[in-house]
Amino acid sequence: MGFEELLDQVGGFGHFQLWNVALLALPRVLLPLHFLLPIFLAAVPAHRCVLPGTPANVSHQDAWLEASFPREPDGTFSSCLRFSHPRALPNTTLGGGEQSPGELEGQPEPPTEPCPQGWEYNSSEFSSTIATEWDLVCERKGLNRATSTFFFAGVLVGAVAFGYLSDRFGRRPLLLVAYVSTLVLGLASAASVSYIMFAITRTLTGTALAGFTIIVMPLELEWLDVGHRTVAGVLSSTFWTGGVMLLALVGYLIRDWRWLLLAVTLPCAPGILSLWWVPESARWLLTQGRVEEARGYLLRCARLNGRPVGEHSLSREALSKVAAGERMVRRPSYLDLFRTPRLRHISLCCMVVWFGVNFSYYGLSLDVSGLGLNVYQTQLLFGAVELPSKLLVYLSVRHAGRRLTQAGMLLGTALALGIRLLLSSEMGSWSTTLAVMGKGFSEAAFTTAYLFTSELYPTVLRQTGMGLTALVGRLGGSLAPLAALLDGVWLSLPQLAYGGTALLAAGTALLLPETRQAQLPETIQDVERKRCVLRGLCQHTRLGIGAQIPDASGTTRRRHVCTCVSGVYILQEEEIPMKQVHD
Numbered sequence: 001m002g003f004e005e006l007l008d009q010v011g012g013f014g015h016f017q018l019w020n021v022a023l024l025a026l027p028r029v030l031l032p033l034h035f036l037l038p039i040f041l042a043a044v045p046a047h048r049c050v051l052p053g054t055p056a057n058v059s060h061q062d063a064w065l066e067a068s069f070p071r072e073p074d075g076t077f078s079s080c081l082r083f084s085h086p087r088a089l090p091n092t093t094l095g096g097g098e099q100s101p102g103e104l105e106g107q108p109e110p111p112t113e114p115c116p117q118g119w120e121y122n123s124s125e126f127s128s129t130i131a132t133e134w135d136l137v138c139e140r141k142g143l144n145r146a147t148s149t150f151f152f153a154g155v156l157v158g159a160v161a162f163g164y165l166s167d168r169f170g171r172r173p174l175l176l177v178a179y180v181s182t183l184v185l186g187l188a189s190a191a192s193v194s195y196i197m198f199a200i201t202r203t204l205t206g207t208a209l210a211g212f213t214i215i216v217m218p219l220e221l222e223w224l225d226v227g228h229r230t231v232a233g234v235l236s237s238t239f240w241t242g243g244v245m246l247l248a249l250v251g252y253l254i255r256d257w258r259w260l261l262l263a264v265t266l267p268c269a270p271g272i273l274s275l276w277w278v279p280e281s282a283r284w285l286l287t288q289g290r291v292e293e294a295r296g297y298l299l300r301c302a303r304l305n306g307r308p309v310g311e312h313s314l315s316r317e318a319l320s321k322v323a324a325g326e327r328m329v330r331r332p333s334y335l336d337l338f339r340t341p342r343l344r345h346i347s348l349c350c351m352v353v354w355f356g357v358n359f360s361y362y363g364l365s366l367d368v369s370g371l372g373l374n375v376y377q378t379q380l381l382f383g384a385v386e387l388p389s390k391l392l393v394y395l396s397v398r399h400a401g402r403r404l405t406q407a408g409m410l411l412g413t414a415l416a417l418g419i420r421l422l423l424s425s426e427m428g429s430w431s432t433t434l435a436v437m438g439k440g441f442s443e444a445a446f447t448t449a450y451l452f453t454s455e456l457y458p459t460v461l462r463q464t465g466m467g468l469t470a471l472v473g474r475l476g477g478s479l480a481p482l483a484a485l486l487d488g489v490w491l492s493l494p495q496l497a498y499g500g501t502a503l504l505a506a507g508t509a510l511l512l513p514e515t516r517q518a519q520l521p522e523t524i525q526d527v528e529r530k531r532c533v534l535r536g537l538c539q540h541t542r543l544g545i546g547a548q549i550p551d552a553s554g555t556t557r558r559r560h561v562c563t564c565v566s567g568v569y570i571l572q573e574e575e576i577p578m579k580q581v582h583d
Helices: 003-010 015-023 025-035 058-068 138-169 171-190 195-221 226-253 257-265 268-274 282-287 291-304 316-327 334-338 341-365 375-384 386-399 402-422 428-456 459-488 493-509 524-535 578-582
Strands: 047-049 081-083 112-114 119-121 544-550 556-565 568-577
Touching (some): 003 282, 003 291, 015 025, 015 195, 015 226, 015 291, 025 171, 025 195, 025 226, 025 257, 025 268, 047 081, 058 081, 138 171, 138 195, 138 459, 171 195, 171 257, 171 268, 195 226, 195 428, 195 459, 226 257, 226 375, 226 386, 226 428, 282 291, 282 459, 291 316, 334 341, 341 402, 341 428, 341 459, 341 493, 341 524, 375 386, 375 428, 386 402, 386 428, 402 428, 428 459, 459 493
Antiparallel strands (some): 047 119, 081 112, 544 556
16 A cells, blocks of 8 residues: 555545645745845945035036036946046036036046945935945945845755755754744844844855745645645645735835844744644655654544544554555665666756756846836736736646646746847837746746656655755856846846746756656655656566566566556566476
8 A cells, every 4th residue: 555545545635735735834925035035135226426515405416416426328427436536517606507517528537436435325215225234336236146146055055954854854843943043043134233244144044944945845745645736736836926925015114124134034933833733744754664653644634634534444554564665765865866767867857947947037036127117016016927827837737737837937938038138128018028927937937846846756755856956946046146247248148048048947847757647656666667667668578578587585586577558568577486487
């Protein structure tokens, strides 16, 4: 008996599973509040060098700025330079009539210098950000971008750690670690007294938050039957969209970065309390031989789902048989993901797909400028477009399958970005529309990636596999903010990089096996057995009786029989006594 049969007895979708999804909704909401927080946290308001003696009279300020600041190629005043010695004003007194900037054009331009006395910032949109706190502008703007890279680097490391440790010690204990660590480190980040302290604490916060990304989805899916994995996966992913839209509201209401960071961190406290009701994965418990604990959760599941399962229906003997085969499995290692041919193929393809999904998604999500809207409107619009993308994913994975959906959504992202590059600057509304469409497709690709990857790996390596793919994905997320700096080389280069990577990932997704309506594999052997069935492989013969191979004990021989059913070769094994072999 396999776990799917056990789940069928106690109910694969009911009140128990819905309650579990609801309890795990909070981590889903918290993730975008932190992952996309740099949109507000590290925003750079309009700024210019501090000038002593700036006139208060508005009618004189234009001439004063013209005399004090050089102009950029687009005609705006420089934000990072000022004249070492202001050009002489046309009149000796500021009150002597109107000043025309054109009167200064004939004068030679004096040498420029960086802002020796710091910068002054426009506070109409943000009262305080880390850029204004530590002057992370101009020659220091790379440090401002680097905060996002540091954060995602922490997520990358955390994905490895939580993926491995949750397969070793269980889902619930590591989810508690993630909650507590996020709360403590988030509070420390809000209290940072220097940029270095902030960078370190935000990096460690990313490491803690990686636990949510790695644990939540498998903990939900391992309690669901095959028929309801899609709807539950899409439903739970809508909580991410809720967090994206909530961030726009919270950012609008709280304009100071310290209070904003505090507001998105404190919900971890009730999350810690909610773990009292979150069930451990019975699949994982059985793979570890912890039969009694698994039995308790299965009986609880049956009771909440209204299934008539008595104390003796799920006998210890039946559960012990399921667990017995799993005890022989070694503790998971990342090397296990590459030891066998099919798992190696799956792992390499998933790494490329996750890199492309993360790189394009965060490249689009963190760039909210140039769309003709303010930052709050853009964030709300980017969140709203994710709702129809969830519906699109739900319909597509049910009818077209996971593989085509993953490739199609990535292709849609690449096409939206590519077409946007061909538009002229006058077609602003079309450019905005394509940016929003690209964001919707990239979110759909992200949603599909979580569902698809969770179904590809066996239970004994599911967390480890998710950890590996998330590691590579977060590498893409960490590079996305730095790729935005490529606009200094060519304005369209960042968008070209995002679209090209999404196109590569779309092609790679087509190489993965389909998992629609398939049972979740529980062991490495389950994954490799599908390889034989799908490809029609038989190591010793094409049809009929295969080669005879000595058994390890030497007393029997094993032969392989391949039968052809509707054009598919199915691998079977049969043991034959030694005497019968000689006959």
